[in-house]
Amino acid sequence: MKSMIIVALALVAVAAAIPVDEPAKIISANYDSKPDGGYNFNFETENGIKRVEEGSVKDVVDEENKPHSVVVVRGSYSYVNSExxxxxxxxxxxxxxxxxxxPSVPKVPARR
Incomplete structure (x- = not known):
């Protein structure tokens, strides 16, 4: 019984000693929604991650020729890679x- 308690305490000590990475802090963030359903947002973190995105509503027709609205999203994100x-x-x-x-997104081979 004592040995089980000692093993359990040893496991707790090992788990407590493992470093925990803190999430990167957000240094700026903006969001703007539009009445039609569109939006703009961006954020930047202290470790160099950035994202910019814009959504706009577009009317399209589906395969059955029925009209409906979709949100078209355009944007970019950046980060510092392992190098x-x-x-x-x-x-x-x-x-x-x-x-x-x-640069890291694989290219689709051209059709011949």
């Missing part, structure tokens, strides 16, 4: 799906 370089990814999300471009 210490700033990496920027631009993206669009709309009725055609999500598309991203940037």
């Amino acid at each position: 210490g370089q700033s990496e920027v990814i631009d993206f669009v999300a709309d009725e055609n799906g999500y598309r991203a471009e940037g």
Whole structure:
């Protein structure tokens, strides 16, 4: 019984000694919503992560030719990669799906 208590206390001590990474602090953040459903937002953290995004409402028709509204999202985010370089990814999300471009985003091979 004593050995189980000692083992349990040892495990607690080891767990308490493991360093816990604190989340990066947000140094700026803005959000603006529009009456039509669109929006703008951005934020930046102390460790170099940034994001800028804009959403706008667009009327489209679906496969059955029925009209409806979608939110088209455009933006970018950046971060410092493992080599210490700033990496920027631009993206669009709309009725055609999500598309991203940037140096670390794999390119789709060209059709022949």
